[in-house]
Amino acid sequence: MIIRGDEPEQIGLLKKLYKPGNYFMQGNEALAYGAIFAGCRFYAGYPITPSSEIAETMARELPKLQGYYLQMEDEIGSIAAMVGASWTGLKVMTATSGPGFSLMQENLGYAIMTETPLVLVDVQRSGPSTGQATKGAQGDFFQARWGTHGDHPIVALSPISGQDAFWETIRAFNIAEKLRTPVVMLFDGVLAHTRELVRIPDVEEVEITYRKLPRNEEEAKLPFGDPHGDGVPPMPLFGHGYFTHVTGSTHKENGLRDVYTPEVHDKLVRRLHRKIEQNKDVYEKYEEHFTDDAEILVVSWGVTARPALGAVLKAREEGIKAGLFVPKTVHPFPGERMRELGKRVRAILVPEMNLGQMILEVQRFVNDDVLLRGINKIGGVPLTVEEILREIRGVA
Amino acid sequence: MRKEVLFSGFGGQGVILASVILGRAAAVYEGLYAVQTQSYGPESRGGASKAEVVISDEPIDYPKALHPDYAAFFSQEAYSKYLYTVREGAKVIVESDLVPNRDFEFEKKLEVLALPLTRIAEETTGLSLTMNILTLGILTTWTGIVGREAMEKATVDAVPRGTEQINLRALRKGFELGEKARKGLL
Amino acid sequence: MAKEIYSKYPLIKYLRKEALPTALCPGCGGGTVLNAFANAVDQLKLDPKDLVVVSGIGCSAWIASPYFLADTLHTTHGRAIAFATGVKVGLPDKKVVVISGDGDLASIGGNHLLHAARRNIDITVILVNNFIYGMTGGQLAPTTPFGAKTTTSPYRNIEHPLKISETIASAGASYVARWTTAHVYQLIESIKKALTVKGFSLVEVISQCPVQYGRRNRMKEPAEMLRWFLKNSVPISKARKMSEEELEGKFVIGEFVNRERPEFVTELNKLIDEVQEHFGLKGE
Amino acid sequence: MMYLKSAYEIRDKYMRKDMLPTIFCPGCGIGSALQFTLRAIDDLGLNQDEIVWVSGIGCSSRVPGFVNFDGLHTTHGRALAFATGIKLTNPDLRIIAFMGDGDAAAIGGNHLIHAIRRNLDVTVILINNFTYGMTGGQVAPTTLKGLRGTTAPYGQFENPFDIAQLAVSAGANYVARWSVFNYLQGMNSIKKALQKEGFTLVEFLSPCPVSFGRRNRMKTSPELLRWYQKITVPLAKAKKMKPEELEGKIVIGEFVDRDRPGLVREYEAYKKRAKKMMGWEE
Amino acid sequence: MRYPFPVGKSDFIQGDEAVARAAILAGCRFYAGYPITPASEIFEAMALYMPLVDGVSIQMEDEIASIAAIIGASWAGAKAMTATSGPGFSLMQENLGYAIMTETPIVVVNMMRGGPSTGQPTFPAQGDIMQAIWGTHGDHMLIVLSPSTVQEAFDFTIRAFNLAEKYRTPVVLLGDAELAHMRERVYIPNPDEIEITYRKLPRNEEEAKLPFGDPHGDGVPPMPIFGKGYRTYVTGLTHDEHGRPRTVEPEVHQRLISRIFRKILDHRDEIISYETFELDDAEIAIISTGIVSRSAIRAVKILRERGVKAGLLKLHTIWPFDFEVIEELAERVRKIYVPEMNMGQLYHLVREGANGKADVELIAKIGGEVHTPMEIAERVVG
Known part of the structure; x- marks a missing residue:
């Protein structure tokens, strides 16, 4: 039995189990509940700090909802099992941290190539390598974009609070389903373990999506075609008698391998890119504060966006025209908007918990007459309002 | 001087070995620059097999053959597939027994030497397998792209131990034929 | 003439015609395995719609993928069983079959093989053991016999081959058997049993790769390799009475285990039932 | 009866003072296994500078940081692969891999069986505590059916691995299993293992009261030790028991002791053969 | 020293072969690998040469183990290398980060092929450029070189070893399937024509006690390799100058990672x-x-x-x-x-x-x- 998450029985179960209201919970738990509300009924994972609470919440809750929790032998097995389950029609997720994310890179590429919807949560911790296992960081920004080999597009979201994680996870599932693609959630160790007030909504408030299925035999025969012109082929699930062939090798629209014809590769990989590029409206999202008249723009993401907002508010109190731009979908980067904003401001500050990653994206979209500066901090402690404010004052 | 050479046929005819020997003769024994590439398509598993050598007296920028100056076709499939990539006026060797259907109209723009290469090889050495070496011999003297001595040394380097003499016999027969061709006697 | 025999081959209905001919070299044992598998499916009267075939990377991964006409998932190197685990959980009523090679399943994928056997998940694995990495050009595999030559052990293999069937039997599989491509009837019977048994089943098939293995080990012809298999095969009942030294270089064939053990997906669903019962969620 | 040096003596001789105290929780069994290992080294009079300790990730894997030897603390599951590089590069070094069950048998299961197959010269001290202690008590591939972990809140439904048995059938030269309660046998096994060529493994059932025991109604180490006593069966006795009787039991003892040539010896012979084949040497 | 191939003259060889010969001449004595198109020929050449020069060539069970083994070998004192292509490179990412963090000199060759995923195994591509830079998790710094001819494949391999040894860092050599299989004329120099670097070793006990310090102010600590009686402890966790895990002090992390960046960025002139x-x-x-x-x-x-x-x-x-x-x-x-x-x-x-x-x-x-x-x-x- 394949559960999509929006069946009356499932809605009934959700209503019975999760009363709407405010709860005090960890970011990891909020994220897991988001997945549950989004219809995720298959989780395969492997223990790793600081993501383990997501697994533990799923292990506790999924069986109640007729869902499956699997602990695999490693992270490679986890993402593999997810892809397998997704092809049977389940909505699937795994959560890990940097070292596990590194291990998953090969199969993440497989999921991109085979257009398998899945949600992969990377609770970033301080690295490289084993680093500071319990400390948060934002060092996997570019790994999420470029970690697997070969030409590939990717969608990655990054929530800024526990509450946000709940909703962004639902959005991640919706994007994954709608565009038949893996979606990476760049969470972090700080938010993962922070307990905050999280409002669990009424089930009716949550809108969820399920992948396009083939409407007829014809469509099912082209699991990697583009019958609707939106770059997203319907997904002929296993077990429906379609005899679908799925491969990570370069394949034709019918799924059969052809690794020798340059045009076949060109057509496939360009569609994969186009599918993401032309459906910006499905995933592009950012937040703006005081950008209308800002002279100094702070661009930030994830956990750092919060002290950044604090700093901008304080700066405003001091009469400095500061503004804040927060990409919520960090890949593909909202470059057009960045370009527009970049034209209007004098200086751009990019605070992040790494030695400078998103700033390189920003740099691509602004001209050299804008002062661009990173505010970088590593070591596991989030940037403070004061630290960011000091830099704002410095360029004011 | 940039010369592009194409060898093509089917698996087992020694197409790739021929290209390696030519490249080696040019690069190691003539002091020229040479690049050898081969296709790793499905052809390498039974279908048409193709190898290219680019030879030049200056460093070679683009490493692939765009419009071969010299070409050898050992099978119908190879002939039909790659003939049209050669440059006008190119010198082309065709295994006439294995390429029954030829485009004589197109060949008018080329210098074509069509010979029953496999048969000649067998008659010369008793081994049809030496056809590729025979062809190298023809190419050497017909085009002058490398010298005889260089070609002999490169051949000895590359063929299996114990088969040197047989292969040299094939090569020298090729020299003879190429010489004749150059003089317009074939 | 050859064409006629081809079209009369009754099991062609199980093959994906647009993908033919296969990419397997002449004399490869993969064809025998594909044939045995199709025969087993046919004899059991299984509907291919109830099959999902999963494979990894390598020549043997191509045996059923894409040539067998069912849902086929061709995955990354070594991970087929982990992918299959997800498929089986999602589709517990379907037969999930993994057909792949020794390098794929027992080298890079060895861990997934072990853990699937431990879980005893209801997946049938047909492991084609040809002692070599064929696709990449004949490198050493963890199954390469001691002393054999490969491109990465040019002076002979100094490592000991992994005894796959023995290891998987002790890891907890429900059904394990080993045959060679010279034992086609037994092979078909074992595949049938493996497809029927509830739990993890492994059929290891010793198979010939004349091009990459045989050629480098003085057996250029497929027939020579089959003769080698036949000459060195020892039935398991006899092998039990033999010493380790006597068994050096032999292929122990037969059924290693055939037992009932709790199966993973059944246990998982049982657990879900109990949890739902416990929280009063049944019948919602 | 052998003379046992005081624990302080062992500590002072072999531990890095600047790294103490260890991170281990009260009641943890890793300290015992560590002590057995150090005592074995001491008894055999092995040179401290010729031993390298290698580990992966997890509680047990932090051990090389506390002992005063060369130590390589690597990535999760991969210790034996790292060890392969060290041993083949410098065969004079003796390698001790200190590993946990999750590290060795879950994520690292493949490296384990392949190192055994190659007969890599290494002594594995395997701490089996049925859980992932460091990440907070998730179930491991060794967790017996019905036992609980944070990721099996309703009791483990999967079948467990028998690591020692797996090592035997993969071809190890020496395999023994004890609980940390069997200290003399444990120490003797380590001594044997350290003196052998090839792959040797000594598995210890080791209490983890905090992450494992607490969730399984055994909050303290003594309770866990009593439980081990209850569920373990000596090999000699087990041989006479039926499979049904052995259900839920863990067999302890020496499982195999054989002398297949180790990887280092094989590789040395290989180099000689290569030179001979290429005419470099007679 | 006898070499298993002619030195001091030109040869006509494949890119893969050139990488292997260069590695041998650069002093590489440990190779661990796993078959993958189009890098297998590097492995095959290493398998042929290594036993003859008293080095090690071993086939591991996967790419993860391959990079792990060469890191272990490097700490035991060997210059070590592995070679792979995209899928294997993806698998190596975790341990590549480990090598960066533990400042282990190694050379990783990636002969790029068409991707993503299994893609086109025999065809060239340049799809892993960003992966080479950003593929592993966390903030990190490493060196990536990219040759365009077989001669460069040879020269850059030697350079890769020298840079790896000099800066105690992994170096990635990014080739592609075309270069890997292409044959060209390559001059294989005599050993005395090549400048070869070997990592700094501690000059005394004091230096050996700071395997992750900066005694010379160039950001590159001497490497106290195993078996010399230094009792070095190496971990991928955040560690102090002595190698002791210090995972909760932000300053220690900041100091370590900044130095790892600095030791490369301060020497850009030489590296680039x-x-x-x-x-x-x-x-x-x-x-x-x-x-x-x-x-x-x-x-x-x-x-x-x-x-x-x-x-x-x-x-x-x-x-x-x-x-x-x-x-x-x-x-x-x-x-x-x-x-x-x-x-x-x-x-x-x-x-x-x-x-x-x-x-x-x-x-x-x-x-x-x-x-x-x-x-x-x-x-x-x-």
Whole structure:
């Protein structure tokens, strides 16, 4: 039995189990509940700090909802099992941290190539390598974009609070389903373990999506075609008698391998890119504060966006025209908007918990007459309002 | 001087070995620059097999053959597939027994030497397998792209131990034929 | 003439015609395995719609993928069983079959093989053991016999081959058997049993790769390799009475285990039932 | 009866003072296994500078940081692969891999069986505590059916691995299993293992009261030790028991002791053969 | 020292073979690998040569184990290498990060093929440029080199070992399937013609006690290899100068990671290398790396013949990236073209470097064929 998450029985179960209201919970738990509300009924994972609470919440809750929790032998097995389950029609997720994310890179590429919807949560911790296992960081920004080999597009979201994680996870599932693609959630160790007030909504408030299925035999025969012109082929699930062939090798629209014809590769990989590029409206999202008249723009993401907002508010109190731009979908980067904003401001500050990653994206979209500066901090402690404010004052 | 050479046929005819020997003769024994590439398509598993050598007296920028100056076709499939990539006026060797259907109209723009290469090889050495070496011999003297001595040394380097003499016999027969061709006697 | 025999081959209905001919070299044992598998499916009267075939990377991964006409998932190197685990959980009523090679399943994928056997998940694995990495050009595999030559052990293999069937039997599989491509009837019977048994089943098939293995080990012809298999095969009942030294270089064939053990997906669903019962969620 | 040096003596001789105290929780069994290992080294009079300790990730894997030897603390599951590089590069070094069950048998299961197959010269001290202690008590591939972990809140439904048995059938030269309660046998096994060529493994059932025991109604180490006593069966006795009787039991003892040539010896012979084949040497 | 191949003369060999021979001459004595197209020939050559020079060549159970084994070998004192292609490179990412964190000199060769996923195993691509830089998790720094000819494959391999040893860091050599299998003339030098570097070893007990310190102020600590009685402890956790895990003090992490960045960025002048062709008076610049550079050189020649003032900047070092050189160039040319065998990777770095000062256009090609010179030239003339 394949559960999509929006069946009356499932809605009934959700209503019975999760009363709407405010709860005090960890970011990891909020994220897991988001997945549950989004219809995720298959989780395969492997223990790793600081993501383990997501697994533990799923292990506790999924069986109640007729869902499956699997602990695999490693992270490679986890993402593999997810892809397998997704092809049977389940909505699937795994959560890990940097070292596990590194291990998953090969199969993440497989999921991109085979257009398998899945949600992969990377609770970033301080690295490289084993680093500071319990400390948060934002060092996997570019790994999420470029970690697997070969030409590939990717969608990655990054929530800024526990509450946000709940909703962004639902959005991640919706994007994954709608565009038949893996979606990476760049969470972090700080938010993962922070307990905050999280409002669990009424089930009716949550809108969820399920992948396009083939409407007829014809469509099912082209699991990697583009019958609707939106770059997203319907997904002929296993077990429906379609005899679908799925491969990570370069394949034709019918799924059969052809690794020798340059045009076949060109057509496939360009569609994969186009599918993401032309459906910006499905995933592009950012937040703006005081950008209308800002002279100094702070661009930030994830956990750092919060002290950044604090700093901008304080700066405003001091009469400095500061503004804040927060990409919520960090890949593909909202470059057009960045370009527009970049034209209007004098200086751009990019605070992040790494030695400078998103700033390189920003740099691509602004001209050299804008002062661009990173505010970088590593070591596991989030940037403070004061630290960011000091830099704002410095360029004011 | 940039010369592009194409060898093509089917698996087992020694197409790739021929290209390696030519490249080696040019690069190691003539002091020229040479690049050898081969296709790793499905052809390498039974279908048409193709190898290219680019030879030049200056460093070679683009490493692939765009419009071969010299070409050898050992099978119908190879002939039909790659003939049209050669440059006008190119010198082309065709295994006439294995390429029954030829485009004589197109060949008018080329210098074509069509010979029953496999048969000649067998008659010369008793081994049809030496056809590729025979062809190298023809190419050497017909085009002058490398010298005889260089070609002999490169051949000895590359063929299996114990088969040197047989292969040299094939090569020298090729020299003879190429010489004749150059003089317009074939 | 050859064409006629081809079209009369009754099991062609199980093959994906647009993908033919296969990419397997002449004399490869993969064809025998594909044939045995199709025969087993046919004899059991299984509907291919109830099959999902999963494979990894390598020549043997191509045996059923894409040539067998069912849902086929061709995955990354070594991970087929982990992918299959997800498929089986999602589709517990379907037969999930993994057909792949020794390098794929027992080298890079060895861990997934072990853990699937431990879980005893209801997946049938047909492991084609040809002692070599064929696709990449004949490198050493963890199954390469001691002393054999490969491109990465040019002076002979100094490592000991992994005894796959023995290891998987002790890891907890429900059904394990080993045959060679010279034992086609037994092979078909074992595949049938493996497809029927509830739990993890492994059929290891010793198979010939004349091009990459045989050629480098003085057996250029497929027939020579089959003769080698036949000459060195020892039935398991006899092998039990033999010493380790006597068994050096032999292929122990037969059924290693055939037992009932709790199966993973059944246990998982049982657990879900109990949890739902416990929280009063049944019948919602 | 052998003379046992005081624990302080062992500590002072072999531990890095600047790294103490260890991170281990009260009641943890890793300290015992560590002590057995150090005592074995001491008894055999092995040179401290010729031993390298290698580990992966997890509680047990932090051990090389506390002992005063060369130590390589690597990535999760991969210790034996790292060890392969060290041993083949410098065969004079003796390698001790200190590993946990999750590290060795879950994520690292493949490296384990392949190192055994190659007969890599290494002594594995395997701490089996049925859980992932460091990440907070998730179930491991060794967790017996019905036992609980944070990721099996309703009791483990999967079948467990028998690591020692797996090592035997993969071809190890020496395999023994004890609980940390069997200290003399444990120490003797380590001594044997350290003196052998090839792959040797000594598995210890080791209490983890905090992450494992607490969730399984055994909050303290003594309770866990009593439980081990209850569920373990000596090999000699087990041989006479039926499979049904052995259900839920863990067999302890020496499982195999054989002398297949180790990887280092094989590789040395290989180099000689290569030179001979290429005419470099007679 | 006897070598299993001729030295002091030219040979006609494949890119893969050139990498293997260079490694042997650079002093590499440990190779661990796993078969993968198109890098298997490197392994096969190493398997043939290593036992003869008393080195080790071992086939591991997967790529994860391969990189693990060479890191272990490096700590036991050997110069060590592995080679792979995209899928294997993806699997190696975790341990590549470990090598960065533990400052272990190793060389990892990636012969790029068409991706993502299994893609086109036998065809060349440049899809792993960004992966080589960003593939592992966490903030990290390493060196990435990219050859375009078989001779460069040889030379850069030696350079990769020297840089790895000098800066105690992993170095990635990015080739591609075309280069891997292509044969060209290569001069294999005599050992005395090559400059070979070996890592700094501690000069005394004091230095050995700080395997992750900075006693010489260059950011590169001496490496107390195993078995010398130093009792070194090496961990991928955040550690202090002595190697002791210190995972909760932000300053320790900051100090460690900053030094790992600094030891490479402070020596950019030595690490970064590039070549120019007709660039001095160029109005149009082409920037490329690897195999495509060869088409680009020809394209420049074609363009010059047509009267277009074009020039080429061919990057040998991809990371650390020379943003300054690109910016200078952007100030004096009209337009920059970036031909590459992917959908745009080097292009991003060039845009960052150009900093809005010149228009940057991507000439992307995928599918397994190198751009023809004409394809590039035609885009430039429009």
